[in-house]
Amino acid sequence: MNNYINGKWQEIGTGHYTAVLNPATGEEIAQVRLSSTKDVDTAVSAAKRAQKEWALVPAPKRADYLYEIGRVMKEKKEHLARVLTTEMGKVIEEARGEVQEGIDMAFYMAGEGRRMFGETVPSELQDKFAMSVRAPIGVVGLITPWNFPVAIATWKSFPAIVAGNTFIWKPATETPLMAFEMAKVFDEVGLPKGVANIVFGAGAEVGTALIEHPDVRVISFTGSTETGRHVAETGGRHLKKVSLEMGGKNAVIVMEDADIELAVEGILWSAFGTAGQRCTACSRVIVHKDVKAELEQKLLKAMKPLTIGNGLDESVKIGPVINQKALEKIASYVEIGKQEGAKLLAGGEILKEGVLSKGHYYAPTLFSDVRWDSRLAQEEIFGPVISLIEVESLEEAIDVNNSVVYGLSSSIFSKDINKVFQAQRDLDTGIVYVNAGTTGAEIHLPFGGTKGTGNGHRDSGVAALDVFTEWKSIYVDFSGKLQRAQIDNS
Numbered sequence: 001m002n003n004y005i006n007g008k009w010q011e012i013g014t015g016h017y018t019a020v021l022n023p024a025t026g027e028e029i030a031q032v033r034l035s036s037t038k039d040v041d042t043a044v045s046a047a048k049r050a051q052k053e054w055a056l057v058p059a060p061k062r063a064d065y066l067y068e069i070g071r072v073m074k075e076k077k078e079h080l081a082r083v084l085t086t087e088m089g090k091v092i093e094e095a096r097g098e099v100q101e102g103i104d105m106a107f108y109m110a111g112e113g114r115r116m117f118g119e120t121v122p123s124e125l126q127d128k129f130a131m132s133v134r135a136p137i138g139v140v141g142l143i144t145p146w147n148f149p150v151a152i153a154t155w156k157s158f159p160a161i162v163a164g165n166t167f168i169w170k171p172a173t174e175t176p177l178m179a180f181e182m183a184k185v186f187d188e189v190g191l192p193k194g195v196a197n198i199v200f201g202a203g204a205e206v207g208t209a210l211i212e213h214p215d216v217r218v219i220s221f222t223g224s225t226e227t228g229r230h231v232a233e234t235g236g237r238h239l240k241k242v243s244l245e246m247g248g249k250n251a252v253i254v255m256e257d258a259d260i261e262l263a264v265e266g267i268l269w270s271a272f273g274t275a276g277q278r279c280t281a282c283s284r285v286i287v288h289k290d291v292k293a294e295l296e297q298k299l300l301k302a303m304k305p306l307t308i309g310n311g312l313d314e315s316v317k318i319g320p321v322i323n324q325k326a327l328e329k330i331a332s333y334v335e336i337g338k339q340e341g342a343k344l345l346a347g348g349e350i351l352k353e354g355v356l357s358k359g360h361y362y363a364p365t366l367f368s369d370v371r372w373d374s375r376l377a378q379e380e381i382f383g384p385v386i387s388l389i390e391v392e393s394l395e396e397a398i399d400v401n402n403s404v405v406y407g408l409s410s411s412i413f414s415k416d417i418n419k420v421f422q423a424q425r426d427l428d429t430g431i432v433y434v435n436a437g438t439t440g441a442e443i444h445l446p447f448g449g450t451k452g453t454g455n456g457h458r459d460s461g462v463a464a465l466d467v468f469t470e471w472k473s474i475y476v477d478f479s480g481k482l483q484r485a486q487i488d489n490s
């Protein structure tokens with residue numbers, strides 16, 4: 001697979017390639033280019049040339065391309081979902097959901113082509129008009145992770161282009177196939193050359209080259225907090241606008257008055273969906289002492305029938321994790337949990353039996369009696385591991401939820417409206433769910449987190465436009481004379 005630059009599949013120089021592996025089977029499914037700084041330079045030049053003209057295309061016309069992109073993605077939905085499962089591992093039902101998220105984003109952002117509201121406000125001076133408009137910024141760099149290979153890219157690239165920017169997208173090294181598929185979609189709808197550019201390769205090389213490039217004005221990054229810090233530091237040195245969406249350690253709170261059956265369903269879906277590798281995955285369950293034993297027993301019962309295997313098999317509920325390194329990280333956290341004195345109730349092992357032997361599978365795992373301040377309860381594991389933490393009150397539950405460095409998603413199960421409203425006010429996360437698990441964001445609301453999860457920006461929703469536009473305030477004086485604000489009218 002070669003880079004998509006200026007509307008063409010480009011190979012510059014000899015280049016190096018690396019294998020892309022199916023995490024369910026270990027099979028090689030593609031060879032992808034490991035690009036260099038030179039590839040980034042070429043892509044940025046193309047994007048810069050294209051941006052001048054693209055910015056002059058009326059926004060509703062730019063939006064027409066997005067309507068077409070949404071339509072083509074809809075037509076290809078099943079194909080895209082199968083490619084997604086093959087390269088990333090999530091089960092096919094979730095892959096279809098992720099592609100749908102991209103389709104929804106295309107139509108939603110296309111609508112922004114006829115909105116993109118600014119303000120018109122009265123001027124303090126007579127015969128003067130005052131307004132603000134959203135202006136495009138220029139060439140933007142998008143750096144995305146492997147766990148949502150298409151949805152996250154659409155959260156970033158669609159608002160970027162509807163607002164009149166052009167972009168260079170660097171997908172994760174593990175999941176280039178969805179980017180390749182999206183380039184085909186951009187090509188098919190005739191998106192003008194240079195508006196969308198994709199450069200494959202390693203973060204340290206391609207990502208850094210993008211961040212340091214003087215003609216790239218915005219970096220929108222999603223990935224780990226560790227990498228995000230590096231992106232922010234490098235971007236800061238170059239005075240770039242940097243939007244960061246990073247790690248999470250999300251919790252479900254189960255109060256004594258909760259519908260326990262419903263809580264069990266919500267916990268399983270958000271903890272084991274995508275094998276626990278969603279940024280919003282439930283990793284902690286904070287449970288009131290009065291219902292802890294019941295919840296434990298019901299969770300164990302519900303975990304038993306979960307089928308594990310290749311996500312292309314419709315009957316499978318939990319797919320593989322992304323690679324051997326991820327498997328080792330999960331296993332190491334399970335060891336840490338045991339050493340810290342947490343009680344392992346289920347799972348806790350790498351699965352190697354039969355057809356699972358070639359892929360990267362970890363058994364759904366449940367720990368109980370986890371201390372809120374232990375490493376198991378504080379650090380991002382990114383695998384199918386739940387830690388049960390017992391509390392005695394809502395206030396304690398909220399404190400435990402807020403004790404981590406992250407602030408992405410949280411949830412509360414309770415039938416008491418007073419508790420629910422107190423929780424949604426006091427939970428320090430960018431997303432709060434009531435009587436649902438920690439996952440399930442819809443694209444027309446802002447997506448992102450507080451504290452170590454983000455730096456105040458949001459993906460998705462209208463809020464995404466804030467990342468990809470500058471506010472321009474415009475004053476039109478039609479008095480025919482010099483009028484001085486704050487002086488002539490005071």
Ligand code: NAD
Nearest residue numbers: 144145146171172203204207223224227245246247248279
């Ligand atoms: P990662 O940080 O390893 O990589 C993310 C991207 O950054 C990849 O494209 C990678 O190639 C690139 N990168 C790596 N080193 C770089 C560098 N030095 N300079 C520039 N770019 C570099 O993350 P990952 O393992 O791909 O994804 C998992 C992480 O992403 C988890 O921590 C998860 O919580 C987080 N995530 C967050 C959200 C959110 O919206 N908050 C969503 C999805 C995933």
